[in-house]
Every structure is written in C-alpha cells, then in structure tokens.
Amino acid sequence: MKLPYAEPYKIKMVESVYKSTRDERTIWLKEIAKYNLFNLKSKHVFIDLLTDSGTGAMSDKQWAAMMTGDESYAGASSYYKMKEAIKSILGFDYFLPTHQGRAAENVLFSTMIKEGDIVPGNSHFDTTKGHIEFRKAKAVDCTIDEAFDTTCDHPFKGNINIDKLEKVLQENPKEKIPMIIVTVTCNSSGGQPVSIENLKDVKHLAEKYKIPVFFDSARFAENAYFIKKREAAYSELTIKEIVAKMFSFADGMTMSSKKDAIVNMGGFIAMRSEELFKKASVYNIMFEGYITYGGMSGRDMSALAQGLDEGTEFNYLESRIKQVEYLGNKCLEYGIPIQTPIGGHAIFIDAKRFLPQVPKEEYIAQTLACILYIESGIRGVEIGTVLADRDPETRENRYPELELLRLAIPRRVYTKNHIDYIAEALKMVFESRNDIRRGLRITYEAPIMRHFTTEFEQL
Numbered sequence: 001m002k003l004p005y006a007e008p009y010k011i012k013m014v015e016s017v018y019k020s021t022r023d024e025r026t027i028w029l030k031e032i033a034k035y036n037l038f039n040l041k042s043k044h045v046f047i048d049l050l051t052d053s054g055t056g057a058m059s060d061k062q063w064a065a066m067m068t069g070d071e072s073y074a075g076a077s078s079y080y081k082m083k084e085a086i087k088s089i090l091g092f093d094y095f096l097p098t099h100q101g102r103a104a105e106n107v108l109f110s111t112m113i114k115e116g117d118i119v120p121g122n123s124h125f126d127t128t129k130g131h132i133e134f135r136k137a138k139a140v141d142c143t144i145d146e147a148f149d150t151t152c153d154h155p156f157k158g159n160i161n162i163d164k165l166e167k168v169l170q171e172n173p174k175e176k177i178p179m180i181i182v183t184v185t186c187n188s189s190g191g192q193p194v195s196i197e198n199l200k201d202v203k204h205l206a207e208k209y210k211i212p213v214f215f216d217s218a219r220f221a222e223n224a225y226f227i228k229k230r231e232a233a234y235s236e237l238t239i240k241e242i243v244a245k246m247f248s249f250a251d252g253m254t255m256s257s258k259k260d261a262i263v264n265m266g267g268f269i270a271m272r273s274e275e276l277f278k279k280a281s282v283y284n285i286m287f288e289g290y291i292t293y294g295g296m297s298g299r300d301m302s303a304l305a306q307g308l309d310e311g312t313e314f315n316y317l318e319s320r321i322k323q324v325e326y327l328g329n330k331c332l333e334y335g336i337p338i339q340t341p342i343g344g345h346a347i348f349i350d351a352k353r354f355l356p357q358v359p360k361e362e363y364i365a366q367t368l369a370c371i372l373y374i375e376s377g378i379r380g381v382e383i384g385t386v387l388a389d390r391d392p393e394t395r396e397n398r399y400p401e402l403e404l405l406r407l408a409i410p411r412r413v414y415t416k417n418h419i420d421y422i423a424e425a426l427k428m429v430f431e432s433r434n435d436i437r438r439g440l441r442i443t444y445e446a447p448i449m450r451h452f453t454t455e456f457e458q459l
C-alpha cells in the first residue's frame with residue numbers, strides 16, 4: 001500500500017479565528033463592506049482566500065533568522081545571506097533587494113524600458129503590465145491559445161507560442177524590444193506552468209535576435225514542481241536542480257518573495273550582467289533604498305534567504321500543491337465548474353457556468369463571492385467585470401470572456417479540515433444555486449482601479 005502524502009511540518013503556534021454566524025456576516029457584508037469583500041475587517045473572515053501573497057506561515061527557522069537579522073545600513077550579513085541563497089539556488093551573480101515584486105519591476109523597467117517599446121511575454125501580470133504601460137510602452141501577449149480555454153487539458157498552459165513571439169521579434173526593430181518577460185507560473189492564466197522545453201525555445205529565439213529574457217518569478221518553485229511531474233525528461237531531478245535549469249535560460253528575474261519565498265514582505269531583482277546591475281542600482285537607491293537593503297529590513301532579508309531554501313524543497317511543494325489539487329478535485333467531484341488543469345496556488349471557479357441565470361450586467365463572480373462569504377465566512381476574490389473596469393473612452397463596462405471567483409490558498413496556513421470546510425461550503429452554495437436570481441448593482445466606484453473600493457447593493 002502506498003501511504004498518503006502529509007505535510008512535512010507540524011504546528012507550533014496557532015492564531016485563533018472567529019467563527020461568525022450567518023446573521024452577523026449578512027450585516028457586515030451589507031453595512032460595512034457594501035458587498036465588496038476588500039472592505040471587510042479580517043476578523044470578520046473565517047477562512048481567508050483573498051490572496052496567497054504575503055499570507056504564508058513562516059517556519060521556526062525563518063523566525064530564528066529574524067532574530068539574528070543584521071540591521072546595518074550597509075553591508076549587513078542578512079544581505080550576504082540573501083546574496084548566497086540567490087547565487088546557489090537561482091544562479092545569479094548580481095541582485096538588488098526591493099520591498100516587493102512591483103518595486104522590482106519599477107526599478108528594472110526604469111532602467112530598461114522607454115516610451116514606444118514593446119515587451120512580449122505570456123499574459124503579463126497586472127502590475128507588470130501597469131509598469132510597462134505607465135512608461136507608454138506596450139505589453140504583447142504571446143501565450144499559447146490553449147490557455148484561454150478553461151476546459152482544455154494542456155500540461156503547460158503558461159507556455160509562449162514561439163511563432164507568435166517570433167512574429168513580434170521580426171516585425172519590430174531590435175531597439176524597441178528591451179526584453180522578453182516569461183512569467184513562471186503564469187498567474188494571469190490561472191497559475192499555469194511553463195515547460196523547460198518552452199523556456200529553452202524562448203531563450204534560443206531571443207539569442208537569435210539578441211534580446212534579453214527576464215522571468216517574472218513569483219511562483220517559480222511551483223513551476224519547477226509541475227515540470228518534475230509533467231515533463232518526462234526532468235522527473236528524476238530534484239526541485240533545486242530543475243530550478244537551476246529553468247533559470248539557466250534567463251538573463252535576469254524579478255521576484256515577489258511574498259509568494260514562493262514564503263515571507264510576508266520582500267522582493268528582488270537578479271541578473272547576470274554587472275553593467276545592468278550598476279545601472280539599476282541608481283534607481284534602486286532612488287526608489288527603494290541603498291543597494292544592500294533596498295526597502296527591506298535585515299531580519300526580512302534573512303527570513304527570505306531561508307524561505308528560498310524551504311520553498312524549493314520537494315516535500316513542502318508536494319504538500320502545498322496537493323492541498324490545492326485536493327480542493328480542486330472535490331469541486332470536480334461535486335460538479336462545480338472550475339478551471340482545469342488545477343493550477344498551483346488557487347482554484348478558479350467559473351462563475352458564468354455556476355450562475356448562468358444571473359445577467360452579466362449584475363456582476364456574476366462578485367455575486368458568487370458575496371454568497372459564499374455569507375454562507376460560510378470564506379473570502380475569495382472576483383476576477384471578472386469589476387476587475388476588468390470600464391473602457392477608458394466609452395466608460396462602458398468591459399465584460400471579460402471569463403467571470404472567475406478565485407480562491408487562493410495561503411502557504412502552510414490551513415489544515416485539511418479547513419479545505420474540507422471550503423469544499424462543503426461550495427457544494428452547499430452550488431446545490432442552492434437556482435435560488436439566486438439576481439446579482440448586484442454599483443452604488444459607488446472610483447474612476448480607475450475600482451476593484452478595491454467599489455460599493456454595491458443587492459438587486
């Protein structure tokens with residue numbers, strides 16, 4: 001008999017969560033949050049699946065590293081711990097710490113991207129796209145077509161279509177393409193991985209056109225796990241060996257350490273070129289801080305170095321990804337429509353197929369998020385019309401192809417009982433889905449980035 005997997009850690013410290021009643025939640029959601037779950041106090045949430053960013057649980061070794069953090073302004077030993085971890089695990093000689101992932105993008109793009117540039121990639125993450133467009137440059141999506149079909153089973157839905165990429169490289173002058181960005185795993189297409197073969201092909205093509213390749217690496221370790229499981233040639237390698245192989249096809253990277261480095265705050269840029277390091281250092285000092293701390297405290301750099309090591313261990317990754325998969329499989333078993341294959345960090349519920357009777361003008365995924373909260377105290381996040389915002393010219397709602405409710409699973413935080421609770425809550429809501437006839441109406445919204453602050457009323 002094969003024994004089941006189990007978490008390769010035990011719990012030493014616990015945090016109480018308040019188990020509210022349905023009546024309490026109904027009032028909080030209406031009166032305090034105005035049907036926007038971002039407006040809830042965290043104490044009003046029983047299981048928080050808003051994001052997996054910065055919400056993970058640090059280990060005893062990370063907390064121990066916090067206690068020995070070196071808070072020297074320049075040359076802190078914590079900085080050198082981070083430098084050593086980046087060199088040994090990711091293989092880069094140079095790096096700059098930043099306070100989080102978007103700050104790394106800000107510094108790197110200030111150095112490399114100018115007005116009129118074109119930056120091809122695989123469904124750039126929203127802050128990445130934002131930082132490109134803010135500089136009046138353009139992000140061009142070259143993801144494979146299979147990524148946009150939620151029911152199609154492709155093992156590497158984050159892959160770049162090499163023909164699409166080559167077309168962009170052919171049709172534009174080299175000076176206008178400062179870099180190619182490959183996001184591993186691809187967040188915007190549901191945490192879907194990129195294969196080694198694809199990374200190799202991208203790098204090969206990039207070399208032909210002499211364009212550097214950068215990885216947007218927030219979930220690089222989860223990407224490596226999927227390579228081990230799905231790309232036959234690499235099944236015998238350790239996660240750290242696969243990670244080294246992946247980054248051998250990159251000239252540099254940006255990192256949101258709030259994801260796979262399992263810290264609550266932090267990020268960095270890493271690169272091979274000393275010249276780029278020197279240029280980027282100027283912006284790092286201006287925006288983030290001196291190059292040996294860049295917006296991070298010494299203790300946070302120490303915890304990050306330790307987190308990079310733990311986050312690239314197979315047993316941890318297996319328990320992490322199997323937990324997400326367990327929830328996804330429960331949903332499939334109950335007939336709940338979700339995006340497949342199941343990604344690394346979250347379950348995406350297809351709200352249009354869940355609530356086909358609710359008109360798109362009434363914010364289907366937001367409606368589903370509110371019902372799930374009222375019934376169970378679980379907080380997810382809408383990835384649909386509210387997030388897609390209005391067309392800047394016509395001011396009409398943009399209705400995206402997909403209305404998704406994302407349930408992101410924090411790292412090392414919830415037990416299997418919590419996951420069962422989530423699955424049963426979804427099942428209960430799914431079974432009574434025909435009672436839900438109407439959605440929501442907006443009563444207040446900000447002119448841009450409305451997702452976080454929109455207020456609604458129930459129809």
Ligand SMILES: *Cc1c(COP(=O)(O)O)cnc(C)c1O
Pocket residue numbers: 053100101102103125127128183187216217218219255256257258259266267
């Ligand atoms: C989270 C994330 C970012 C931005 O990082 P922050 O730490 O939130 O600023 C960039 N790219 C990807 C792929 C991410 O998941």
